[in-house]
Amino acid sequence: MIKLIGILVIGVGFALRFNTLLVVVVAGVVTGLVSGISFNAIMAEFGRLFVLDRYMTLPIVMMLPVVGLLERYGLRERAETLIRRSSAATAGRVILLYTAVRQASIALGVNVGGHAGAVRPLIAPLAEGAARVRHGELSKRMVDWIRANAAAAENVGNFFGEDIFIAVGSILLMKAFFAGLGIEVSSWAMALWGIPTALAAFAVMGWRAHALDRRLAGEAARRRDA
């Protein structure tokens, strides 16, 4: 039971809004100490895993110079201009289309997109531009909500598309896990059973996209009335 103290530290730390990084490191140190691991060994484990998991940070860092450069020369402005020409475009439809592209590509094993590579430079400006054409200037709160939904599309498309591809890390992990227990499980069966949820995820994002468009329209109507 005492080993669960790390989870308690996380819960309390997040609730009291301490610095997230500090909460995480303290939770790790406390959990290690109550489990009888020495402080130096905890630091060694932190260091080893920190170095091992550099791949999580790498794509964002690699994308920043080119994204910054293109933004300096008007990439986001160009995306907004382009979307103005399409009369059918709405923020919700842009986001839903991105979800579909993200799901379909990663289901085929191709990882395109990303928060730094696609959402910030392309998808968010396209969605904001489409919303401006329809509803005029947007409040910062509405801009933030559009962007948050674009980020959600990136995550949902990514998570609920990848398990259809049999060579993805999670399927390989599941297969290896069962092999370790002597249970024979086919990768194809696991990938197949990922399809219903993938379709449901797209439908749910369709509902969210529709809700976003309605909220934008409602906000705009309220402003006109005021």
Add this chain to the structure above:
Amino acid sequence: MSLISLNSFYILAGAFMMATALRVALDRGNPRRSTTALFWGLLGASFVFGSSLNPVIVGYGVLGMTVLAATGRVGASRERTTGREERLRSAERLRDRLFRPALLVPVTAIAGSLFFGRIHWHGISLVDSANLSVTSVGIGAVLALLAGLRLTRAPALVAMGEGSRLLQAVGWALILPQALAALGGLFAQAGVGAVVAGLVEQALPTQHAWVAVAAYCVGMMLFTMCMGNALAAFAVVTGGIGVPLIVHAHGGNPAIMAAIGMLSGYCGTLLTPMAANFNLVPVMLLDLDDKNAVIRAQAPVAAALFSFNLLLMEFCVYRF
């Protein structure tokens, strides 16, 4: 042997962070310039030399970065950039050519997954096939940067400055994903998962087949929320609840259980600040006021998909 390994990109990214540290150190306008420069310098060093450094030293370096961040000593320098007017003029001049470098990244990703793994001469491969997806992004980013520099005719230092501006906008949150992954590893080493699985087994009437499914799905979601990672939760929850109860005790289908169980875990990923690279880094990257904005946008999706997964598994796992 491979010509372009993951480590080459770690060195490149680390050099970029160190260059950011240097820019900050030379910026007299930043009141926290020495501590901010130290933060980026430490992080850059962990990228450039990480594979050869003693892990204990890296661990203390992470501790140092954490102290700097928690005491508010990491502050962004004001990097000069263009205003909206200038950007509109430039967008008018370059038009759709601006998209070409940005699109090079997905094109490289596609080419990478199709061809890069197969290119080799005399036993030396072009890229490290074990890390194909991350290396493809790295190659794509470099190609895109070169194309962008050619298109805009901007000096490389300008791209460097813009990159530094965005890097500092993300700030210390950048290392949260790695710190959380390290925490997950420590949890696993300490055996936190086994304790949780034991508690669930004691607390619930798992002799009913449907209760076992509910316990497994809820367990995957909650545990993923605690660890920030569904893959880490999978081994613990499937080993503790899924295999002994659903597969062995009640004769459920392991493939259906695993596939839908993992996707229930992903619903947890949508809800937790512990999955920092998905839920917190974008908040900084997109300049959102509410730290929980992305999680708030995802909460209805997670609730709907979790219910779907639970019902799907209840109906199918004992039938096929």
